[in-house]
Amino acid sequence: MLAAAAMSLHPDSPLDGLAIGEQPEPAPLDGWVTVTVRAASLNHHDLFSLRGVGLPADRLPMILGCDAAGVTPDGQEVIVHSVIGDPAAGGGDETLDPKRTLLSELYPGTLAERVAVPRRNLIPKPAGLSWEEAACLPTAWLTAYRMVVSRAGLPAGGGGTVLIQGAGGGVATAALLIAKAAGHTVFVTSRDETKRKRAAALGADEVLEPGARLPRRVDAVIETVGAATWGHSVKAVRPGGRIVVSGATSGPNPPADLTRIFFLQLSVIGSTMGSRDELVDLVAFVERTGVRPLIHEVRPLADARAAFEQLLGGEFFGKLILRPPA
Structure with a gap:
């Protein structure tokens, strides 16, 4: 499948390690679901990963990306919560689990045609949110x-x-x-x-x-x-x-x-990220208030390098979105 991945780590020149091309299909663990990605958004976390922050060389290649909205095998439209952790270990908040991780750190991320995530990490996508808007919510x-x-x-x-x-x-x-x-x-x-x-x-x-x-x-x-x-x-x-x-x-x-x-x-x-419960509250908040994410630009996943160049240069206002091929 097509994906954007870190192939090598370069602290001073992060895009030198970025590759857009074929990567293995996700292999879901027990209790996980493979989501067909309809839209994904970029974050500074992706640049940190390419610099080697939180991503050691022994985990390469690693598909990048924390944010996604997509469709489950049974046709549900969902938003992916990217924090992989145990709420019980964090006193009810998985972001406080000492072993918590984000997609693209230990498990392959969302800048791909498909991504595997725990079933618990799926939030229903409201019909009133576009794929691009929904993909902005889980991280930034x-x-x-x-x-x-x-x-x-x-x-x-x-x-x-x-x-x-x-x-x-x-x-x-x-x-x-x-x-x-x-x-x-x-x-x-x-x-x-x-x-x-x-x-x-x-x-x-x-x-x-x-x-x-x-x-x-x-x-x-x-x-x-x-x-x-x-x-x-x-x-x-x-x-x-x-x-x-x-x-x-x-x-x-x-x-x-x-x-x-x-x-x-x-x-x-x-403050770091947010819990699944807070993502549910955020989705309800945007539905109730009508506020929507500001999107700077939408590109095909195949053009991910150009979007990463924008992210690195800071020449944008709002979110940068990638769309995998339909």
């Missing part, structure tokens, strides 16, 4: 939903204030749309003027350059950038507020700013 949108709804401590009925660092990426764009749909005031930063304009068009209440002074301090910051924005994040949150961190695309070791953190009693909250 689920990560953003957990950050904004589950981890940020914002009022359940809306009325909170939130700063989202780095508009344009999949998680940041999802966080903007989710936070606005939930009724919060949203400030967004980006170093790119075009992305600031797009964020404003999506409903951001204020768009600013990185490091700019906010109209007021916020209840929570959604932080996925890391070193480049960390100092601003710490200064932007109100006393007693939260900084929710799920990534560090500009570098993983920002200055700690510990004095401000303890003096203002700030909470720094880590």
Whole structure:
């Protein structure tokens, strides 16, 4: 079957190890199901894998991809939850299972014509979501939903204030749309003027350059950038507020700013992916509110290298989608 796979690992030049071509068909384990993929989306996780982060050389070749929507052998339209873990081992949350993994880390991923997953990891796809929209939800949108709804401590009925660092990426764009749909005031930063304009068009209440002074301090910051924005994040949150961190695309070791953190009693909250139950809640949320993922471009799976080049270069706003051949 056609797939996009990591064949070798290159920390400084990740696309050197990417191959688009034939890979073996999935071999489902007991209790697993083979899903025919209708759409899959790219994530920075795919680039991390090609760099060797979380993917050792002894697991190569590895089919990439965490996100997919597709059809089961009995005709069910489903969304794939990519966290493979035991909820019982994580106190009811499989993301806390010490042995949890994502598709494309230990088991072949979703950038393929077919993917095998545990039956538990299948969520019914609503008819009102396109294949492309559904394929955006399991990683970037689920990560953003957990950050904004589950981890940020914002009022359940809306009325909170939130700063989202780095508009344009999949998680940041999802966080903007989710936070606005939930009724919060949203400030967004980006170093790119075009992305600031797009964020404003999506409903951001204020768009600013990185490091700019906010109209007021916020209840929570959604932080996925890391070193480049960390100092601003710490200064932007109100006393007693939260900084929710799920990534560090500009570098993983920002200055700690510990004095401000303890003096203002700030909470720094880590957040990774989301549980199956949260994915079910997210699907219900998008159905209820009418909010939909922003899609930058859809390409055939055979053109995956061009989509990866866009992902690496950062020249996109929203999600990059691949469609396997019908």
